[in-house]
Amino acid sequence: MPLLARSVQTPLHIDVRRGAVADLGRILADGRISAGGDVAVVVGPGQGERIADMIRPSLGSADVYTTTGGTLDAALELAAKLRSRSYDAVVGIGGGKTIDAAKYAANRWGMPMVSVATSLANDGIASPVASLINDGIKGSYGVHIPYAVIVDLDFVENGPERVNRAGIGDVISNISALADWDLGREVRGEPVDGLAASLSRVGAEAILTMPGDMQDDAFVTVLAETLISSGLAMAVCGSSRPCSGGCHEIIHATDTLFPGTASHGELAGLGALFCTYLRGDERRFAQMSDCLVRHNLPRTPADVGLDISQFVEVVEFAPKTRPDRYTILEHLAMSPDEIRRKLTEYADAVADR
Missing domain, CATH: 1.20.1090.10 (Dehydroquinate synthase-like - alpha domain)
Structure with missing residues (x-):
């Protein structure tokens, strides 16, 4: 009998734990995403710049770009900046707006994208969709699913609970x-x-x-993994x-x-x-x-x-x-x-x- 199967796009690496961001250089190397840390790091307001400073020792060749995110214009502006030189990957660090802008910009040039989430506001952290506002209307734009998804519970804990x-x-x-x-x-x-x-x-x-709340590591871990699973569901479905x-x-x-x-x-x-x-x-x-x-x-x-x-x-x-x-x-x-x-x-x- 023939063996029937289908291929499913998934991230090469998923990491949900405390201290995960400090291992970003190793994660990129182990995942064959970037051996030398030659990546574009995209940050937004809030904790993004702090994380960028933390990872610089292990990603010495990285360039850091700031984006306001949220709009198609911001994503296109970021995409234009990413053409300045060749990168192994684009690493989006921050909340949903920053990650969506990074996903769209990376997808525009066919670059691998790594999602480093500092909040758990929605399932965009791992989805093949970028939600961006264009002419006052929010639209959903299809993109490649992130090559890696990292959620550091230390940064989630320090973010706004709401x-x-x-x-x-x-x-x-x-x-x-x-x-x-x-x-x-x-x-x-x-x-x-x-x-x-x-x-x-x-x-x-x-x-x-599930019992527990946002002060409970077990609950927060399940929430993060569930948001990632939702992104995979969309990738599977198309x-x-x-x-x-x-x-x-x-x-x-x-x-x-x-x-x-x-x-x-x-x-x-x-x-x-x-x-x-x-x-x-x-x-x-x-x-x-x-x-x-x-x-x-x-x-x-x-x-x-x-x-x-x-x-x-x-x-x-x-x-x-x-x-x-x-x-x-x-x-x-x-x-x-x-x-x-x-x-x-x-x-x-x-x-x-």
């Missing part, structure tokens, strides 16, 4: 995204990739009920479908209509809880609501500073952000009045938790 907690919302939103994927299969015959779904689901289930459904349509709609409202992960948790309520899944709704409360994450529009009318506008606009996606929002196709009524019922359900 930023790191947001990653919990992004992780548990996978459960809502997978329910939307199943809905697409049932209604439209959309194929579901079982391996990608498994990678997305397992970590989300762990975080949903799209963000395993981790992005109606919950993320709500994120993109909020970012477009009311920019600066809340972080990606905070909105992901809120969007996932609302979409789960719309599905009528009481068990999942209770689990998600309890998890968000436990980690002090938003559950209602008011928690992120939006009134009912604004959130009605968000939910109505959300399907337009991903016209190719079929989620509970497309399935119900609610009018503004129906959305308003559902939101009133949703607020009561949340209050009862």
Whole structure:
């Protein structure tokens, strides 16, 4: 019988622990990414420059570039700078905006990219996607998955707790995204990739009920590994479908209509809880609501500073952000009045938790 298999793109090296950044030079050499440390190090505001100073002794040939990140223009500006000479790899150090800019810039010239995350705000640390704002609208740009992913728990611990907690919302939103994927299969015959779904689901289930918080190394390690697993799920699938459904349509709609409202992960948790309520899944709704409360994450529009009318506008606009996606929002196709009524019922359900 023939042996059937498929190749899956994964990072050459994944390291989640305290003190990992100090070993960056060795990691690059052992992974055959850069033997001599001839890399472009990209840092952003915050802890990035501090880390760059720490790794200089082992990466003496590195050049350090600073980026504001977050926008396509910033990523293109960084890409232009990377043409100054030949590099073995691009090492992005910092939060999501810095890493996304580094991923996009490296991908533009076909350079290997190494992700060194200093926060756990979302699953972009290991995904084959760069989320960048262009002309005021946040878009998702396909890039090569990072060749290595490093998370140093010392730097995560020293970062803003609210930023790191947001990653919990992004992780548990996978459960809502997978329910939307199943809905697409049932209604439209959309194929579901079982391996990608498994990678997305397992970590989300762990975080949903796991005790502990951001002061607990065991919990933070599982959160980091789960965010990485979400990135692998997208790489396996070839799209963000395993981790992005109606919950993320709500994120993109909020970012477009009311920019600066809340972080990606905070909105992901809120969007996932609302979409789960719309599905009528009481068990999942209770689990998600309890998890968000436990980690002090938003559950209602008011928690992120939006009134009912604004959130009605968000939910109505959300399907337009991903016209190719079929989620509970497309399935119900609610009018503004129906959305308003559902939101009133949703607020009561949340209050009862």
